[in-house]
Amino acid sequence: MTDGKTKLNSLQMAEFAARGVLRFDSVVPPELNDKFLKEMGHVPLEEISNPLEHYGKVMSSSAIPVLRPGSLLSDAYPEHSAIHDILNLPFVQGTIESLVGKKPYFDHHFLHITFPPKFYEGSQQKSQHYHQDSTIDPRQAFDVQMMYYPHEVTLDMGGTRYLPGSHLRIVSEAAIGRYQNIVGQQRMVCPAGTLLFLHMGIWHGGGLNMSDKMRYMFKIRMNPGERQMRLWDTSDLGNEHYEQRPIFWTGTDPGDKIHQTLMKHEPWFEADTSRLEMMNRVRFWRYLLGDKNFDSDYWLTRVEREYA
Amino acid sequence: MTDSNTRQQVLVLYLATSALDTHVVGWANYDGTGQNFHMAGDNDTPPYKNGLDALVDGWRLIQASPLITHVPGNEYRTDYLKYEFFFEKMVSLADSSAETTNE
Numbered sequence: 001m002t003d004g005k006t007k008l009n010s011l012q013m014a015e016f017a018a019r020g021v022l023r024f025d026s027v028v029p030p031e032l033n034d035k036f037l038k039e040m041g042h043v044p045l046e047e048i049s050n051p052l053e054h055y056g057k058v059m060s061s062s063a064i065p066v067l068r069p070g071s072l073l074s075d076a077y078p079e080h081s082a083i084h085d086i087l088n089l090p091f092v093q094g095t096i097e098s099l100v101g102k103k104p105y106f107d108h109h110f111l112h113i114t115f116p117p118k119f120y121e122g123s124q125q126k127s128q129h130y131h132q133d134s135t136i137d138p139r140q141a142f143d144v145q146m147m148y149y150p151h152e153v154t155l156d157m158g159g160t161r162y163l164p165g166s167h168l169r170i171v172s173e174a175a176i177g178r179y180q181n182i183v184g185q186q187r188m189v190c191p192a193g194t195l196l197f198l199h200m201g202i203w204h205g206g207g208l209n210m211s212d213k214m215r216y217m218f219k220i221r222m223n224p225g226e227r228q229m230r231l232w233d234t235s236d237l238g239n240e241h242y243e244q245r246p247i248f249w250t251g252t253d254p255g256d257k258i259h260q261t262l263m264k265h266e267p268w269f270e271a272d273t274s275r276l277e278m279m280n281r282v283r284f285w286r287y288l289l290g291d292k293n294f295d296s297d298y299w300l301t302r303v304e305r306e307y308a
Numbered sequence: 309m310t311d312s313n314t315r316q317q318v319l320v321l322y323l324a325t326s327a328l329d330t331h332v333v334g335w336a337n338y339d340g341t342g343q344n345f346h347m348a349g350d351n352d353t354p355p356y357k358n359g360l361d362a363l364v365d366g367w368r369l370i371q372a373s374p375l376i377t378h379v380p381g382n383e384y385r386t387d388y389l390k391y392e393f394f395f396e397k398m399v400s401l402a403d404s405s406a407e408t409t410n411e
Contacts, residue, residue, distance in 0.1 A: 126347040161349040169386045178320065179389060180336035180348050187349065205348050268333040270391060271324045276384050 005094035007233040014261040017284050020167025020199035028086055028193035033150045036082035039063035051115045069107050073222050076106040098232035099144045103225035112217040114209040128205035129177035136172050140287045141224055143200040148218045151192045157215045158207025159188030165266035167201035168280045184267040229290040247297050259296045315340035317397045319367055321359050322389040328359035334389050359393050367395035
């Protein structure tokens with residue numbers, strides 16, 4: 001805890017480095033969820049004639065401002081608005097600061113509204129294809145997308161589908177649309193007030209709402225305002241973290257928890273590329289630590305042992 | 309078997325290695341009969357354990373991704389799912405009401 005903000009700890013940061021995702025259930029209090037829904041223009045289903053018209057009304061009359069990209073996130077939302085208040089919750093402030101620094105830039109935001117089947121009678125609806133947002137982005141610096149679920153999301157409401165561990169794959173936006181299902185994919189089924197922080201590279205897509213309720217998800221993309229090095233609470237990084245743990249013939253001690261987290265494979269990794277993923281995670285952790293010598297399970301040290 | 313009453317069903321499997329008998333990590337189905345509609349996120353359980361099981365069930369392999377030399381300087385880059393196998397079945401429209409994969 002610094003300045004009243006709750007920063008991420010090293011294990012949480014390693015989880016983000018490894019999987020590209022951090023999920024926090026019910027961290028936005030109910031009164032703020034209600035305030036957000038009221039401000040953005042939620043109305044009873046009976047008052048909505050069709051999706052396009054409702055979107056138009058929400059876009060023209062809701063309290064969600066129209067903003068230019070590249071401004072400071074701290075200046076983006078009017079004081080006392082629900083979004084401003086959410087961004088200023090100590091936990092949210094600390095998480096954002098841990099990931100993208102004290103003065104991140106606003107990139108864009110969008111309110112995703114998913115309508116129930118009764119609005120599409122007679123036409124075949126489909127879920128959103130897998131995609132990676134924006135475009136090919138091979139930076140080591142990273143943007144974060146904060147996804148906010150202001151109400152409970154049940155399975156039949158088609159919450160965001162995402163693939164943990166996909167963030168380090170360099171692909172071109174909709175090019176991955178051919179992949180309908182991938183082993184280990186997750187869906188957002190969550191209580192009201194849940195926040196999902198995604199690395200910009202995470203493969204994801206919206207689901208089909210088969211319930212009898214509207215589904216809302218508000219997303220803010222933010223860019224780092226500084227070099228993303230040791231921005232989280234690093235006080236829990238012990239000396240043993242910088243030492244290699246035994247590999248292959250390991251005994252029973254699994255070793256440092258952060259190493260365990262960084263080296264945990266996803267079920268969809270191919271046999272050979274899973275090793276490349278481990279190497280890329282070590283590179284990412286080196287970047288976050290600002291330590292070019294860090295290694296885990298000897299993946300990089302081995303291939304760097306080159307002599308002139 | 310390409311008369312006006314037959315249609316193509318396509319199954320795409322993504323496997324753990326270039327070997328057909330390794331496990332499925334991703335998949336997609338497209339049904340040319342129009343009887344079965346598939347979409348992203350419609351199932352969490354792979355239709356087959358591995359590519360060989362799809363052959364045993366009557367799917368014909370029509371394309372497999374090649375093994376490509378790694379570009380110098382980019383050896384450790386990861387991107388698209390690497391081991392992609394396209395299968396097909398030609399089915400009669402009269403017989404197409406039932407799903408032909410074991411989902």
